[in-house]
Amino acid sequence: DNKKLCLNSGEIIKMSDEMSMVFEAEDLEQASPATISRVGMIFCETRNVGWRPYRNVWLDSLATDFNGEFSAQRDKFEDLFEWLFPPAVFFVQNYCRIPAPVSIGMMCNSLLRLLSSCLNSPEGFAGDTDKVCEALFILALYWSVGAAVDGASRPKFDEYVLTLLEGKTFGNSKHDNFLSKNRSYDQEKYMIRKAIVVPQANEEGCSMIFDLRFDAKKGLWTPWVEAGAKTTIPKTATYNSILVPTVDTVRHDWLMNELLVNGYHVLVTGETGTGKSVGVKNKLINGMDEKYMSIMLNFSAQTGANQTQDIIDSKLEKRRKGV
Numbered sequence: 001d002n003k004k005l006c007l008n009s010g011e012i013i014k015m016s017d018e019m020s021m022v023f024e025a026e027d028l029e030q031a032s033p034a035t036i037s038r039v040g041m042i043f044c045e046t047r048n049v050g051w052r053p054y055r056n057v058w059l060d061s062l063a064t065d066f067n068g069e070f071s072a073q074r075d076k077f078e079d080l081f082e083w084l085f086p087p088a089v090f091f092v093q094n095y096c097r098i099p100a101p102v103s104i105g106m107m108c109n110s111l112l113r114l115l116s117s118c119l120n121s122p123e124g125f126a127g128d129t130d131k132v133c134e135a136l137f138i139l140a141l142y143w144s145v146g147a148a149v150d151g152a153s154r155p156k157f158d159e160y161v162l163t164l165l166e167g168k169t170f171g172n173s174k175h176d177n178f179l180s181k182n183r184s185y186d187q188e189k190y191m192i193r194k195a196i197v198v199p200q201a202n203e204e205g206c207s208m209i210f211d212l213r214f215d216a217k218k219g220l221w222t223p224w225v226e227a228g229a230k231t232t233i234p235k236t237a238t239y240n241s242i243l244v245p246t247v248d249t250v251r252h253d254w255l256m257n258e259l260l261v262n263g264y265h266v267l268v269t270g271e272t273g274t275g276k277s278v279g280v281k282n283k284l285i286n287g288m289d290e291k292y293m294s295i296m297l298n299f300s301a302q303t304g305a306n307q308t309q310d311i312i313d314s315k316l317e318k319r320r321k322g323v
Helices: 033-039 050-060 073-097 105-118 129-142 151-165 173-181 247-260 276-286 307-312
Strands: 002-006 012-014 212-216 222-224
Touching: 050 073, 050 105, 073 105, 073 129, 073 151, 073 173, 105 129, 105 247, 129 151, 129 212, 151 173, 247 276
Parallel strands: none
Antiparallel strands: 002 012, 212 222
């Protein structure tokens, strides 16, 4: 209520009138009435909020973000969300295995972050803006909603989304189940709706849209790794430092880069022995601009919060009070 931050060191930081704080709480089990009244907490159930508020806030920001370049595509993006996002999420939640629980709000936020990163590309875009926006949305959909499933579920997700993009959902039992439980979905409008360009995974080594990326500058879907691509290993390289590019390493490197350079946090998850640590270390040490600084932390079952805080503090420059 007095807008003061009291730190453990005894230092008090006064917040200005322009500053405000937002607390996002999972529940209010430990909150006293005084805490609620002073902080001004409002508890909203996730199922009551839904995913559209996240989408609407992002759509409103198009007028000012990206230098206003995509403000005219607001209705286009809104239509893409209504067409593809609800059935894709329903399919993932009901017909796919999700190793780590992901809420619909998290899926929507992941899609928006990746889509924003793609739209913020410094390389420029092809002339057909509608085609580029739709393709980038499909790419972000695959690597947000589709990325939540395990490897065995990816072909099923890919097959279902392709039926949506090709307008061939009539008679599909899984889509009929979605329609029966989502009466607000505009069936007449989207039943025969087709993508401007349906991605075709017919290149050598490609079997799903997961194996393709969209080149926004050229306006083309291309494989992550071109057929016959070669890699050069330095003669002085040690055995444990050799990293041969594969489809997995290239696309994971791309995902990390898109999110990191645009200021988004990245958490890499997966089974043991899949190259998570190697890929992240290689990206942070060799693949980032000089303006970024990396801090490596090794966690174990005995690592505590205070120990983690001390490790991070030891890497930072210390400032004296009043300096």
